Amino acid sequence: MDINQVEKSDHTLPNSLIKDKTPLFEVNHLSLTFRQYKKGLRESSTQVIRDFSLKIHQGEIVAVVGASGSGKSLLADAILGILPENADVKGDLKFAGEELTMEKQMLLRGKDISLIPQSTNALDPLMKAGKQVQSVIKRKNKKSIQERIFHKVGLSKKAGEMYPFELSGGMARRVLVSTAMVSEAKLVIADEPTPGLDEHARNETIHYIKQLADGGKSIMFITHDITAALEVADKVAVFYAGETVEIANIDDFTGKGENLRHPYTRALWNALPQNDFIPLKGSQPLPGETINGCAFESRCPIAVEYCAQKPPQNKSVSGGIVRCFHA
Structure with a gap:
């Protein structure tokens, strides 16, 4: 069996989905x-995501980029x-x-929709690594397929006989990636x-994705590492204080960020060491904090x-989507 066939699903998408390019x-x-x-048993509520929108087409990688605590992992859940x-x-x-x-x-979880979790604790501590990957494979020759995938991601046959506590952090992550590679999922959330x-x-993990x-497969790549996002994604959805502030194409990340539409996205771009390395002052609003206007207003250099x-609404500008009055 060609190893590339392992990564392709036996299930096909509806013809209508392909014809009209429905996400x-x-x-x-x-x-x-x-x-x-x-x-006093008084009920309160804390909003951690507000007004988030996103589309992912077949075979497309969309990165969701945001700082720690912005609600990215809760989005996956x-x-x-x-x-x-x-x-x-x-x-x-x-x-x-x-x-x-x-x-x-419930029906699609673990089947048509698969997760590469953030924590390696997601591995079953009582099951050998190879068996965990084999449990996802629906074809015959499960062990052979699992060993080929392990070889592809740089894991030895011996690793398949190891329990999670015997694996290094990097090895455990490769096992999780292997599980997604052998699954028949159409959407993978990394x-x-x-x-x-x-x-x-x-670099190898990015290559596998x-x-x-x-x-x-369609990929939602959740990360706080904008450099990794730019290496792997077709589009980048910038997440700030629980909402999308911009969805930009990879080609927009050039120069001083002139083609980027939101001040926060430009700030992220220009804070990279290979660019101007300018730190962004302040911090994002805490979960549950009342926000009457733009979530980025207190840190924005062009705010009025x-x-x-x-609050600004999403609007289409020059092939992208942005939530800003000034775009």
């Missing part, structure tokens, strides 16, 4: 709030339907053109798959009084 995955105006009780009971999710989610209901999330890896392993897309009074 494989789409989320519109997603908000996520957690209910909690304080002293909301899509998979694995949030706790006190979570309140609103908005429209669609998969292959159909509404992604809670029942459908939640911070590169932290803790040395440069070689990091590109291969998943080349095999027809109006920016603090009313």
Whole structure:
């Protein structure tokens, strides 16, 4: 069996999805709030995601970039339907053109929608690494396929006989990536798959994720590393204080960021060591903090009084999407 066949799904997308280029995955105006009780059993709520929108087409890699604590991993949990009971999710989610209901999330989770989790603790501590990957494979010759994938990601046959506690952090991440590679999922959510890896392993992981897309899978690449995002993605969705402030094409990240439409995105770009290395002062609003206007207003160099009074809406500008009055 050709190893490349391992990465391709036996399931085909609906003809209507291919003909009209309907996104494989789409989320519109997603908000996520957690209910909690304080002293005196008074109920309060904390909003961690507000008005998030995104589209991913078949074979496309869209990076979701944001600082730690911006709600990126909770976004993945909301899509998979694995949030706790006190979570309140609103908005429209669609998969292959159909509404992604809670029942459908349960049906597709681990099958058509797969997760490369942020924590290597997601591996079953009582199952050998090779068996964990084999459990996802639906074809015959499971062990042979698993060993080929391990070889492809730089893991030996011996690694397949090891338990998670015997693996290094980098090896454990490669096992998680291998699981996504052998699955028949159409959408793969990679939640911070590169932290803790040395440069070689990091570059290899990015390469494997590109291969998943080349095999027809759609990828949501969640990261705080904008450099990694630019190496792997077709588009970058910039996440700030629980909302998308811009969705930009990779080609927009050039020069001084003249083609970028949002001040926060330009600040991220110009803060990179290979650019001007200018740090962004201040910090993003805390989860649950009341925001009447633009979430970036307090740190924005071009903000005016109006920016603090009313939240800007998404608008299309020069082939991208931006949430800014000045764009």
